[in-house]
Amino acid sequence: MTPRDWTRHPPACTPGYFSSIPRAPRKGLIPLDPDVAALTGPVFGARDIGAMDGDLIRNAAAPGEMAIGPRIVVQGRVLDEGGRGVPGALLEIWQANAGGRYRHVRDGYLAPLDPNFAGAGRVLTGEDGGYHFDTVMPGAYPFPNGPNAWRPAHIHFSVFGRAFAQRLVTQMYFEGDPMIRHCPIAATLPSAEAVAALTARYDPDHDRPMDARAFRFDIVLRGRRETPVEAG
Amino acid sequence: MKETPSQTAGPFLHIGLMPDGIGIAPLAAPSPAEPVTLHGTLHDADGAPVSDALVEMWQVGGPWARCPTDAQGGWRLLAARPGAIPFVALWIIARGINTGLHTRLYFPDIDHAGDAAMARVPQDRRGTLVALDEGDGAYRLDIRLGGEDETVFFDV
Numbered sequence: 063m064t065p066r067d068w069t070r071h072p073p074a075c076t077p078g079y080f081s082s083i084p085r086a087p088r089k090g091l092i093p094l095d096p097d098v099a100a101l102t103g104p105v106f107g108a109r110d111i112g113a114m115d116g117d118l119i120r121n122a123a124a125p126g127e128m129a130i131g132p133r134i135v136v137q138g139r140v141l142d143e144g145g146r147g148v149p150g151a152l153l154e155i156w157q158a159n160a161g162g163r164y165r166h167v168r169d170g171y172l173a174p175l176d177p178n179f180a181g182a183g184r185v186l187t188g189e190d191g192g193y194h195f196d197t198v199m200p201g202a203y204p205f206p207n208g209p210n211a212w213r214p215a216h217i218h219f220s221v222f223g224r225a226f227a228q229r230l231v232t233q234m235y236f237e238g239d240p241m242i243r244h245c246p247i248a249a250t251l252p253s254a255e256a257v258a259a260l261t262a263r264y265d266p267d268h269d270r271p272m273d274a275r276a277f278r279f280d281i282v283l284r285g286r287r288e289t290p291v292e293a294g
Numbered sequence: 295m296k297e298t299p300s301q302t303a304g305p306f307l308h309i310g311l312m313p314d315g316i317g318i319a320p321l322a323a324p325s326p327a328e329p330v331t332l333h334g335t336l337h338d339a340d341g342a343p344v345s346d347a348l349v350e351m352w353q354v355g356g357p358w359a360r361c362p363t364d365a366q367g368g369w370r371l372l373a374a375r376p377g378a379i380p381f382v383a384l385w386i387i388a389r390g391i392n393t394g395l396h397t398r399l400y401f402p403d404i405d406h407a408g409d410a411a412m413a414r415v416p417q418d419r420r421g422t423l424v425a426l427d428e429g430d431g432a433y434r435l436d437i438r439l440g441g442e443d444e445t446v447f448f449d450v
Contacts, residue, residue: 066449071300072392081302081390084338085439091396091449092414101383104358110321122316143295154321156310165316166306168346180316182309218303218310226352227450231387231394233301247302250392256299282295 063227063285064143065093072250079246080207103226106152108186115184118157118197122165122180129179131160131198133274136217136234136262139191140281147191148283154184154220155195162201162213171203196274199236207246214241214248223283234279235261300393305346307387312348312362323359326374330431332382332399333370336363338390339440343367347388349437351399354379363388375431380404381411381423383450386437396450399435400424411448419446 075086114121119129140151158164158181161173165180179198187193200215214235221230235242235257242248242257251257259282268276303311314320332351336344349369350360356374363369373382381398398411400423406412412420422445425433437445 067297068449070297074392076392079302079390079392082392083390084340084342085344085388085390086339086392087395087444087447088339088440089419089444089446091447092411093449094411094414101352101354103352106321112319115318121318141295143297145295152321154310156306156313164306164309166309168305180309180313180318182313182316182318184310184321218307220303220307220311226383226385226396229350229385229394230298230300231303231307232298233304250301251299259296259299260301281298284297 063225066227066284069252070256072252076250079250082250101226102224103222103229105150105224106186106222107150110152111184111186116195118155118179118181118183118195121183123178127178129159129198130176131179131201133196134199135194135196135268135270135274135276136279137192137194137265137268137276138262138278138280140187140193140221140223140283141191142223142283142285147187147189148223149187149189149191151187151191151193151283152184152222153187153193155182155217157181157197157200157217158203160198160201162203173201173203202241211246212241212244214239214245219281221281221283223285225285228283228285230281230283232281233260236277237261237263302389302392303348303387305389307346307348308362311360324357326357326372328375329372330375330433331370332373332425332433332435333368334425334435334437335367336369336386336437337367337439339438339444341441344388344439347386347391350385351382352385353382356382376401376404378404380406380409384437391439395439396448397437397445398423398448399433401433402427415446422446
């Protein structure tokens with residue numbers, strides 16, 4: 063396992079995002095030996111995934127009903143740093159509904175819940191590291207961080223690769239959203255390049271005509287930075 | 295290629311990571327044959343309980359498990375009775391944690407003198423990683439994200 067490139071990630075304490083201040087360790091991280099960091103993790107498989115887990119439009123809907131909102135497909139690949147697809151990676155995803163409201167006891171935003179939308183799903187990557195799921199475009203919403211702060215439309219991702227050191231939680235934003243540059247959480251990212259890496263691109267080649275627009279989001283996990291060599 | 299950047303899990307991580315509350319079965323965590331209970335609290339630098347976090351555990355040769363913290367910052371996980379490996383790895387995410395934090399729980403009754411990670415930790419901070427043996431297969435470790443007794447976190 064290659065050392066983590068910390069220029070890529072937000073620092074622990076980012077005062078513009080208030081919640082980080084009391085939750086940021088100050089004494090520095092202690093590096094582990096790479097072989098220790100490479101401990102393999104749990105392996106999830108098809109038995110862990112329900113038939114509807116990748117369809118957020120219908121997985122919490124009453125029979126014959128669907129979630130309200132602009133229909134989208136999010137698709138892409140999970141890759142390692144060598145550009146090789148990571149098969150069998152588990153993605154867990156969660157998001158607000160089209161009005162910007164989460165189905166969560168602690169979310170009291172004015173926007174209504176959608177009775178046919180839970181905002182949770184999960185998918186496994188295929189042999190080439192590819193994945194996709196169906197959902198509705200999440201809405202922007204305000205959050206307590208000074209007098210007026212808003213989150214851009216975003217989808218939360220949790221990723222299990224093969225090793226504990228690859229474990230990743232992040233958020234996906236949408237190309238062209240003006241809210242990104244005003245967001246205190248997106249602003250924790252250390253560079254415009256890092257923001258771009260979290261911004262899904264509209265991908266008309268993968269649209270489902272007369273059904274849903276497609277957005278492409280590739281995820282890169284640590285490890286295998288060397289040029290991949292294909293067997294056989 | 296460069297690793298995808300991290301972002302905070304936010305306050306509503308339960309929706310995606312503990313979705314049983316909305317009718318989706320949670321990921322199955324294997325139950326160990328000879329379980330021991332690991333538990334403790336999670337506090338921030340000001341000593342306030344962190345009630346919206348998730349603690350994940352990976353044990354070498356043992357189970358994987360996760361637990362959301364409760365209103366008092368409490369968490370509880372089942373591990374396998376440890377053999378020669380003196381620790382379990384813990385990973386913590388929450389609102390306000392920009393990149394998931396790696397730490398470890400060491401069992402007090404298993405020799406960790408030769409442990410490579412512990413060897414890198416300054417002597418006066420090692421205690422933040424060693425659980426208290428409460429008997430009856432229960433071990434307690436309180437985790438502090440900051441302050442005087444800040445827990446040791448690793449760059450994994």
